[in-house]
Each structure stands twice: as C-alpha cells, then as structure tokens.
Amino acid sequence: MCVGDTVSKIDIECRVNGKLSRLQAYPMARLLDILREELHLTGTKEGCGEGECGACAVLMNGAIVNSCLIPAVEADGEEIRTIEGIASGAQLHAVQDAFLECGGAQCGICTPGMVIAAVALIDRHPHPGDAEIREGLAGNLCRCTGYQKIFAAVVRACEAADTPLSGNR
C-alpha cells in the first residue's frame, strides 16, 4: 500500500444522513474534511481543529464526536449524522426551532455543533436539569452569545418536545 513516502487512498463506505456514501480517502484524512470537501456538507465547521471547540461535532452511531479527530478509515461502515441531517425536509428539529426563537445563534460558526450537542443531550435526557444542559454543551465554545440564549434554547426545545407536532424528535 505504501508507495514511497505516501500511501494510497482507500475505499470507504458509510451512511451519512441516511444516505450510503462511497468514496476514496487517505486513511488519516479527517472525517471533517471528507464531509466538507468530498460530500460538500459544509454545515459542519472547523474551529480549533484539535477537539476543544466542538464546531465540527457530528453524531457517529448516535453519539456526539468531534469530526476533526476521526480518521476517515474509522468512519468506514459507520452511521454519520451531520447538521444537514437534523431537520426532516422543511420541518426543523425542535432544537433548531428553539435556537431561532431564543436567538441562540449569532455569527453561526458554533451553531451546527451546538445544535448537534443539544440533540445528543436531549436524545439521552429528554428532560435535562440545568447542570446536565451545561455539561451537555460544555464541549462547544461560542464567542458571541455568552451562552445564555443557547442555554435558553435547549430549555425551550425540551418544553417544545413535550408537545406533539413541534419537531421530529
């Protein structure tokens, strides 16, 4: 497989937002770059590139991960959900609706990761307490909002999720 100082690309097959994707990538290419550059899913952002800021967060087999720290080969055979796969068509997810309602987004760089973190949190704890919300969002940095509106959006999303027709949870 090694030719000189470089390796060949390998075949990777994974399900992204429900759709089977087949592509070729260098083994250590980052999932983040595959999503953005190969699959043109540019909703996932790059912030720090070292697993600190959460801007590149996606769901892998339902669990939140930082896609900047996942080598492409590790995504082979796995189920990935990005921010583009959170809404159902034109129907926003309850979390997305709540972010709009509460002004949880400003510049927008952290927003996809924040929404992913909130969805991951609510999937596991449909009624999170304040501490759980803080812990659920602790891996996502925001430089604009001061976090209060994001926090409020998660609280709102949980209330909304309790009433039917509010989202696709």
Add this chain to the structure above:
Amino acid sequence: MRAYIPSYDLRIPGSLTEALGLLAREPGIWQPFAGGTDLMVLLEAGKLSHKRFLSLSKLADLRGIEVTSDSVILGALTTYTEIQRHSVLQAEFPLLCAAARETGSIATQNRGTLGGNIVNASPAADSPPALLVYDAEIELISERGVHWLPYHGFHTDYKKMHLAPDELLRAIRLPRRAKPWRQYYRKVGTRKAQAISKVCFAGAAQMEAGTIRDIRIALGSVAPIVLRAVKTEDALRGAKLGPEIIARAKETLAREISPIDDIRSTARYRLRVTQNLLEEFLSHLGR
C-alpha cells in the same frame, strides 16, 4: 503547520491475531491507535512524527466490561462514556467514573479509551491516578503470550513504559474490595471543565476509630509519570488522624513529588495545591 496527510498510514486489522502478527513481524513500525483523541491533535499540529498506525477499533477482544466475583475487567478500548454508565463502576470505583467524567468533553469521552489513556503515557492523564489507587493490574498480549502485571510500576519515566513493540494492552483489572473505602478525587485545572490538569489527586482510605488503617494516594501532573505516593502513604498508615500527622504528611508529600514549570502551571503552584488537596482529603476522612 498541518501534517501531510498522504504520508500517514492507518491500517485496520480485522482480528487480534492479524494485529499481533503485524506487530510481531514489523516491531516498532506500527503504533497502536485507539480513540485517537490525543494522536489526532498531534497530527493536526504537525507534531505526529510516527507515520504508521494500527487501528484497534475493530478488535472485539479489546472491548467490553466483565464483572466477576472478585474483580472488574475492562477491555482497553472501554471509553470514558462506557465507564461512567457502568453500574458496578459507579458503585465501587467512583474515582474512575469521576476521572472519566472530567476527561475532555462528552465528544472526547465517547471516543477516548482507558487503554489509550494509559499507553499515551501523559503524566497529566486523568484516569491513571484512580487506577493506581485501585491497585489495577493490566494485561499485555503479543504473539509470545499473555501476561498480567501491576499497573503500578508500568510507567518508568516520561512517556516510557514496560510495553514491548510487539505488545498490546488488552485489559485493565480492578480488584473489588470487600469493605468500602473512603474515596476522594479532585482535578485542578485552569477551568472547571475542558481543561488538562495542573494537579490531579486520587485518594482512598480505610478508617477505624479515627485511625488510618490503610491508605492509597496517587497524583497526576506533579512528576514525569503519574505517581503513587507510597512514602506519604507509609507516613499515614496506622496513624491517628490529627493536625500533626497531616502537617507531617504534607512535608513527606512535598519531598515525594517533582513538579515542574510548564505551559499549564508552575512548580510552586503545583506543590501548594498538591499539599492542600492532601489536607482536604485527610480532613474529609476525619468527618
């Protein structure tokens, strides 16, 4: 500067036999890659000098948590999230659960592994102090065979350990204790969350009528390796708890650790905080 990605290989063996075969045939060429939460950071920073990695992700033999009557055995690929969610670990090994919960973000905890935390060999790693306090044993496996050894003593110096190039860490064993111990874990970092420790302290003790019957103390970020403070333990074992013994133990601990100035803290601050944490731990025992 970012690394040149095409120059890195990451092989995914389908079985443990295949993985061990590759490590035996080309020792030192292939470095194990578990959750990748440390290695990928180095890659991104252009500081990952090793080029060929062996992914452990498909090796089922390195996964799972097994509970027996006298121990809990965690596969090396057990994630921090799996640790936190395990009922026996929650009940009997709370320091390990606390360490798992304080390691990075949830996204990191979903990927990072206990085995990776050990073999990455950072003196600032969060789970090793807990493992030392629990007298953990580790299982190393290679084509030459399998052997168990105490985790205490596995690390010999900064990033150095008793792991041959053809060996993998397969599992970590925690002996279950008949009687409950009083336990204490505290990590001090720049922030309460998402920070690498300046000092990390894990302690456990068995008390009997105000006397310390037995005690374990382990520390991260204050020596080239995660340290079991055996001299401080000796100074405390059998002693009646009181201000004098606490003061003496703090002096012993100061001589036992070797903190340094680095990007995260200073030697002076680390020494003071370490002593304060010892005092806090011992004060809790008196209550």
